[in-house]
Amino acid sequence: MEISGIISALVIGLVIGVLGRLVVPGRQHIGILWTIVVGIVAAFIGAGIAAAVGVADTKGVDWIEWLIQIGLAALGVAALDRARAGR
Numbered sequence: 001m002e003i004s005g006i007i008s009a010l011v012i013g014l015v016i017g018v019l020g021r022l023v024v025p026g027r028q029h030i031g032i033l034w035t036i037v038v039g040i041v042a043a044f045i046g047a048g049i050a051a052a053v054g055v056a057d058t059k060g061v062d063w064i065e066w067l068i069q070i071g072l073a074a075l076g077v078a079a080l081d082r083a084r085a086g087r
Contacts (some may be wrong), residue, residue, distance in 0.1 A: 013040030020073025042073035
């Protein structure tokens, strides 16, 4: 992966994290930095899952890959919020 690919993955991870946070109902007690980290991790894992399933490279926008990534980010935000609320 080239540096431009890494930078674009970070930007996409930021967007994925914010969208994942918007999907989770209620107020989350985590900061924006944690949201970004969850989004980046979800973007990488979601891309891997989409590649394994065979929906990563389609003509046009890869909607299924985006949905997988946003779903993973929402799960990550909710899990992190519960873990931090338990303290």
